[in-house]
Amino acid sequence: MTVRKLIGILVLLFPVAVTAQVLDIEVTGIAQPTPVAVVPFGWEGETPDMPFDVAKVITDDLKRSGRFAPIAEEKMLQKPTDGADIDFQDWSFVGVEAVVVGKVTQTGANAYELRFWLFDVFGRKQLFGYRMPASRGTMRIAAHRAADMIYEKLTGIKGVFGTKVAYVTAKRQGEGQLYSLIVSDYDGENDYTIMESNDPIMSPAWSPDSRQLAYVSFEDNKSSIFVQTLRTGNRFQVSSKPGINGAPSFSPDGRKLVVTLGGVDGNLDIHVLDINTRRTTRLTTSRSIDTEGTWSPDGRYIYFTSDRSGGPQIYRVRATGGTPERVTYEGSYNARPRLSPDGKKLAMLHNDRGNYRIAVMNLDRKDLLVLSTGRQDESPSFAPNSDILIYATRQGRDGVLETVSADGLIRQKMASGAGGDVREPVWSPFPRF
Amino acid sequence: MMSYFKLFALAALALLLAGCSSSPNVPDPEPTDTTYGDEMGGASTDGMDGESYGGGEYLDDPSAGELATVIHFDFDSSEVRAEDQDIVSRHAMQLGDNPNSRVRLEGHADERGSREYNIGLGERRAQAVRQMLMIQGVSAAQISTVSFGEERPVAFGSSEEDYAQNRRVEFKYTN
Incomplete structure (x- = not known):
């Protein structure tokens, strides 16, 4: 063209x-x-x-x-x-x-x-x-x-103008904070609060068909993982074991979640949870913090954060189990892995000379490209076209959302009508017409 | 039963005060155990032994007054600071004296870095305190932990002082 x-x-x-x-x-x-x-x-x-x-x-x-x-x-x-x-x-x-x-x-x-x-x-x-x-x-x-x-x-690149974004906001309210889980159009328009709580809400994750969101809620002072259907607002609790229940992420077929479970002794490990049977399979056993699991688009691997070598680095393990292998070596802090839907790139939170920034690694060339310029950026999420990422950055005290093209050339702030401290944006899959 | 807990905690405390402050690790409980030779004796100790350790009052005395319910941690550390070990021990005593009481240890991290990883760091801190309590005789059934990571700050700024305030474990008595 x-x-x-x-x-x-x-x-x-x-x-x-x-x-x-x-x-x-x-x-x-x-x-x-x-x-x-x-x-x-x-x-x-x-x-x-x-x-x-x-x-x-x-x-x-x-x-x-x-x-x-x-x-x-x-x-x-x-x-x-x-x-x-x-x-x-x-x-x-x-x-x-x-x-x-x-x-x-x-x-x-x-x-x-x-x-x-x-x-x-x-x-x-x-x-x-x-x-x-x-x-x-x-x-x-x-x-x-x-x-x-x-x-x-x-x-030649698929547009993402029909997609949606989910994110969490926190607003000061009296002694505490009001946490909201919000879904909006990709441009921040049509924002809709799907869940509100005086206890923290974390880690929203889209189902592959865009119909559901999994998230962590701290209602009753314990962490639980819920899956909520957007259209009806109905939700069901899928994990509420003693200790930590965190970091859910859907499998490509939508039937399973990779989750982090801590147990009474607080040893965070990666588990695969079958949504229907609620049966869990443990994938890691290290005494270290293993968390933030995410599936590769082909479903073969689960990438996750682990500090088994000291600081947090990204590892991957076969979704069926096995010995984890280390993926990142550059820098002392690499966490929160997210793969591009085309499977070619790995986004992460990377400590760049004291600043927490969004970086993308090309999985073929293994080179790391730092895409953001803030001091405390976090939570990268790929658009379904693999060409753009959304993440949270700071503007004064509050978190705001920014997008950046995967080549780092185009960066822009996203207006959010929601206000408050905005964090943890996750980009929806493509809509189905 | 009660006096056993007291003794245990006091012995552990005595160890702490005896110079363990230089050692970052929780003191090994073994030596205190051996003080009371017979294996079944511990739980059924009579009042006499308890009285003989009445000097424990001295530790309850310090001008601290009300028992603190928050302790703080260094950056990237889940080690209970030497000066806070007394606080943990006093909570251990309190829990030992009241076997029906329950405590929730809430671990927190500062805002830097990844949120879910910070949940892990907060949990590590809560677990460090839990281990300390258990070593001093508190039953596992009395303790639960939860980590809020960076989600529930008490200081909302972004200075080192704010971060230091947010890296903490809170003792929440639920019964």
């Missing part, structure tokens, strides 16, 4: 740090966002105004990706709402490389049709056109889905 190639060329042409003109996005390193245009969508329906601004969602999505710089509406020489009306000369003149036009048509009381087209300005051709149904309630989802399709066509 020409635009993708162009991005590559631009990266080569601008070896100096460039700051994007766009608010809220801090482009670091050498990436230069590609200028594009998303023309305000046309509207055909009963009401004078469109019930939902689809073009704005697409514009914001592309902007937030950091790879595109949608131009302002005032700069557009024409505002076609149908693919047939586009004039490549005009768009080439304003310097954009791709144009999105579209319209929303009302087809029933609460039924709409969304049509849009994507054009390559240099190539002077339509890349694709698409139409999809929507209701008032699903218009935002439809718009994100349109943005995903556009993004993938232009970059």
Whole structure:
């Protein structure tokens, strides 16, 4: 694809740090966002105004990706709402490389049709056109889905605009704190509190089908692991043994959890818990702290943190059991492993000269790339496209969320309407349509 | 029964005070045990022996007043500090005197590093105190542990002093 190639060329042409003109996005390193245009969508329906601004969602999505710089509406020489009306000369003149036009048509009381087209300005051709149904309630989802399709066509990378993020917040309240487990759209919109407690909530983890979250709750001053179904709000306790019950993470088939159990003597070890039978299988036996287990996407290995060699380092063991092997050697502190969904990269919390930062190791080359710049960053989680990570960083006293591209070039803060101290973000799998 | 616990704790204390402060490890309980030769005797000791160790009052005396319910730890350490070992021993005595009382040891870590790993560090601290209590005769059934890691700070700043306050074990009596 020409635009993708162009991005590559631009990266080569601008070896100096460039700051994007766009608010809220801090482009670091050498990436230069590609200028594009998303023309305000046309509207055909009963009401004078469109019930939902689809073009704005697409514009914001592309902007937030950091790879595109949608131009302002005032700069557009024409505002076609149908693919047939586009004039490549005009768009080439304003310097954009791709144009999105579209319209929303009302087809029933609460039924709409969304049509849009994507054009390559240099190539002077339509890349694709698409139409999809929507209701008032699903218009935002439809718009994100349109943005995903556009993004993938232009970059070759699957978009994550239709995904969700779960995170925990803590707010001071009297003597104690109020802890909330929140699920929002990937951009922080539509945040919804699925669980609230005066006792800590920790370690949310998505099921592979995005329908459930596992988490740790300290209700009644003991730790327990719960699995909660998002749609119904129903939850069931899956582990509440004496001592520590922590760090749940779903197996790729969604049937098991890897968990940390401590027992009365407090020896933290990695166990696999069958969600249906509640039967547990112990995978590690070291006297050290073994915790933060996570499955490799192929289900063969469980990566975990262990301080058996002194400080915390990342190890892996076969999911069926065996002798653990050490994975990280660089630096004195490597913890909280998370694998990219494509299985190629390992994200971790890495102590970088006294600062706790997010680093990614390429599992083939074994090289470590430090991606974040804070002093106390934590909890890296890959987007389902393996191209972006979300993590928590500090802004003053409070935790806030940040995303960074896996190459470290694009970093941005995520606004959270929730407020308080925000921590432990986890990115959902791709939605299923 | 009660006097046995007292004796045990006092003997352990005496050992501690006798210069164990330089040694980071919990004192080995064996020597105190051998003081009372007959194996069954320990549990059924009569009041006499207890009286003869009445000097234990002296340890309860210090101006400390109310028994502290929080002890603090050094960075990356789960060792009970020498100056806090007296506090742990007094809790051991209290628990020994009241076999029906129950204590929950809540371990905590400072905010640096990974959250679940910090749960492990907090648990290590709670377990270090638990072991100390058990060595001094407290029954395992009287003790439970929980680690809150960095999730329940008492100091909300990010200075070394804040961190030092947050690295702690709290004694919570539940009965």
